[in-house]
Amino acid sequence: MPVATPRLLTAEGHELRMVLQKHKARRKRKAFLLVAPLLTFVVVGFCLPILDMLRRSADNSIVEETLPRTISSLKGWDASGDSLPGERAFAALAQDLVLAQQQRRATRLGQRLNYELSGLASLFRRSGRDMEKVVLEVRSRRGSYKESLIAFDARWGELDSWRVLKRFEDEMVADYYFASLDMKRDLQSNEVSFRPSEERIYLRLFGRTVVISLGITLATLLLGFPLALWIARLPTHQGNILLVMVLLPFWTSLLVRTTSWIVLLQQQGVINDLLVAIGIVSEEGRLRMIYNTTGTVVAMTHILLPFMVLPLYSVMKTISPSYMRAAVSLGAHPISAFWKVYFPNTVPGIGAGAIMVFILSIGYYITPELVGGRTGVFISNRIAYHISSSLNWGLAAALGIALLTFVVAIYWLYDKLVGIDNIKLG
Amino acid sequence: MSFFPPHLSIFERGWYVVFRLICVSVLVFLLVPILVIVPLSFNALPYFTFTPEMLSFDPKGYSLQWYREFFTDPNWQGAVRNSVFIALCSTAIAVGLGTLAALGLSRADMPARSVVMGLLISPMIVPLIISAVGMFFFYSRLGLQGTHLAVILAHAALGTPFVVITVTATLVGFDFTLLRAAASLGATPVRAFFKVTLPIIFPGVMSGALFAFITSFDEVVVVLFVGSFHQRTIPWKMFSGIREHISPTILAVATCLILVSMLLLVSLELLRRRGEKMRGIKH
Known part of the structure; x- marks a missing residue:
């Protein structure tokens, strides 16, 4: 029981x-x-x-909203075939365009579709402007919309113009993502393929961003490691004074630091003046150290160096000096004692610092924008360009999401290796 | 009698000197670019390099004209007012919400802590350009793009992770029995917070506030996208100044900002010491 x-x-x-x-x-x-x-x-x-x-980044409802009748009349049309859609689609298009023009949407739609097929912007602008006349004419003559539209602009007789419209049946389309990865969807077969390599701008830009960021990470590690080692092994009082020297740049405004590098590196700047005065370079041979990749790497290494030194220092501070002494007393050469005993203990600090610097650097905008010229810019500068100059917001959003995915992946790695809770400030 | 301990070999002494030299040059690399701006900001001529007069310490080579311009130009003074106003407002929001959240996060009963923490810290991880673009779309849709409110809210979101992190760190050693003692003596939770908790965690709250303040004060990407000329801050002015017509006034502004960062650094160090004393951590 x-x-x-x-x-x-x-x-x-x-x-x-x-x-x-x-x-x-x-x-x-x-x-x-x-x-x-x-x-x-x-x-x-x-x-x-x-x-x-x-x-x-995936929203294309503008097409469906501006040309609802056209899109629905294209439902039965086969875009991979060789024949134009029927009279009904042309009539619907004419009607849609007249309405779109009244609501002042035709030009905007043309701009959007122009990203898919260049020339559509002018076609839509022109068609929007004159469509009312065309429609009146067709009605008075009881003629065919198809013939009149093709007569109005031969581009309406081209299959590709219609294939672009057909593609936007769905509201959500991944085309901005294809564009952000330098891919292209063939208008006829709908197959996605990479652009020819000389037209690949974004993949190259992503690649350059990663390579320069890795270079900056390596540079901060090479400069930061000895400095952190020195500070960690000094007595606390002296170490603190040096630590303040590392923290001062950390707390100084980003724009101040970028300005200083412009002042130092430009062709009429302090370093070039110094080199000319010493006689290392001639007046004509002043070095070009800014507005190119060198400028970006130097300025960003300086800006991100504290993010490497601080985690390295806090890890090194916990490594007891007696480990090294024990290794040496057991007969190890100081170099091998350092390499086999001390260095492995600093690896968590290296990992934390490197990932921190890399994440920060890969999304940097201000410094590359100001000192990068044409060759030292990052993917973020392209995103900003699409927001404020080319106004291709969908592509900017897609590029941003691609960058974000990459950063989140690295951050996930950081979390696995170091843990979010171990983020320390100052 | 010698500078080195007697047991070191020649090789070790040599390495010691080389190592020191490397470290000192890294420090020079860190500090010189910042310090070089200070004398240049007193240049009498609109150049960005040392003139012969400056190098020979001729008083004629120096002038305060760029400072005069900074302090009298209404355009720059508007930027100063905007910077301070936006930074103060966003800091107040970040500190209020962040401290409250940190109190909840450090309770043992907090559900789904790691997910919540991840969300709260996300503004610190997401690259600024992406936050800026996202907020640009968001605030334009709300019709708030180009208002002080949008910039303040955006900066507050960027500043909260710092407050959450610093205050949670201060609360790690916090003795929660103190609150029970306060309650048993009849204090309401709000009174206990202001009389017991806040004085103890104050250094953490203050350093979080300083981080949030400097995040907003120094931020430029979000202001560029979410704000307009009317929300121009000092970094905004510097950015457009460097891009368009670089004038030595920027160097005078930079020197003032270096002073501000030195002040911040000193206050943070004092807060850190006070915090350790309050929590009974001894060296």
Whole structure:
């Protein structure tokens, strides 16, 4: 016979287990309520905008909204075939364009479609402007829309113009992503392929961003390692003074540091003047150290160096000097003692610093923009260009999401290796 | 009698000297670019390099004209006012929400802590250009693009991770029985927070506030996208100044900013010491 466990009751006669559970749930709720305001703020003010960007990078509803009749009349048409759509589609297009012109949307649609097939911007501008006349003419003569439209502009008789429209049956299209990875979807077969290598700008830019960032990470490691080692092994008081010297650039405005590098590196700048005065370079042979990759690498190495020195220092500070002494007393050469005993202990610091510098560098915008010239710019500069100059916002959003995916992947690595909770400041 | 301990070999002494030299040159690389701006900002001529007069310490080579321009030009003064106003408002939001959240996060009963922490810290991880573009789309859709409110809210979101991190770190050693003691003496939770918790975690809150302040004060990418000329901050002015017509006024502004960062550095160091004393950590 099973023995019933005795039921524990509180003084009021409630079951103890239930009371404790309720109490625990209330404490959980209380803790969560404290976090809730900030969580709401960050989700609405930060995560939502980024999700919105994700949506925008695939959103093409502008076509469906501007040309609803055309899109629905193209439903049965086979875009991979060799025949133009029928009279019904041409009539629908004419009607849609007249309405679109009244709502001043034809030009905007043309700009959007021009990313897929150049020439469509002017076709839509022209067609939007004169479509009302064409329609009136067709109605008065009871003629064919197809013939009149092709007569109005021969591009309406080209299959590719219609294939572009047909592609936008779906509201969500990944075409911006194809564009951001230098891929192209063939208008007839819908096959996705890479552009010829001389036209690949974004993949090359992503590649350059990664390579320059790796270079910067390596440079900060090479410069930061000895400095951190020295500071960690000095007595606390002297070490703190040097640490302040590392922290001062860390706290100095980014633009101040970028300005200083412009002042130092430009052709009429301090370093060139110095070199000319010493006689190492001639007046005509002043070095070009800025507005190119060199400028970006030098300035960003300087800006990101503290992010390498600080984690290295905090790891090195915990390595007891007696390890090295023990190794040497056991007969190891100082170099091999350093390499086999001290160095492996610093690896967590190297990992933390390197990933930190790399993540920061890969998304940098300001410094490459100001000192990078044409060759030292990053993918972020291209994103900014598409936002403010070319106004291709969908492509900017797609490039941004591609960059974000990359950063999140590295960050995930960082979390695995170091842990979010171990982020330390100052 | 010698500078080195007597047991070191020639090789080790040589290496020691070389190592020191490397370290000192890295320090020079870190500091000189910042310090070189200071004398250049007193240049009497609109050049970005040392003139012969400056090198011979001729008083005629030096002048305060760029500082005069910075302090009298309404365009720059507007930027200063905007910078301070935006930074103060966004810091206040970040500190209020961040401290509250840190209190919840450091409770043992906090559900889904790592997910929540990940979300809260995300503004620090996402590259600024992406945050800026996302917020540009978002605030333009709300019709807030080009208003102070949008820039303040955007900066507050960027500043909160720093407050959360510093305050959570201060709360690690916090003795929660103190709160129970306060409650048993009849204090309401709010009163206990202001009388017991806040004085203890104050250094952490203050350093979080300084981080949030400098994040906003120094931020330019989001201002460029979310703001307009009316929200121009000092970094915004510097950025457009460097891009368009670089004038030595920028060097005077930079020198003032270096002073600000030195002040911040000193106050953070003082706060850190005070915090360690408050929590009873001894060296």
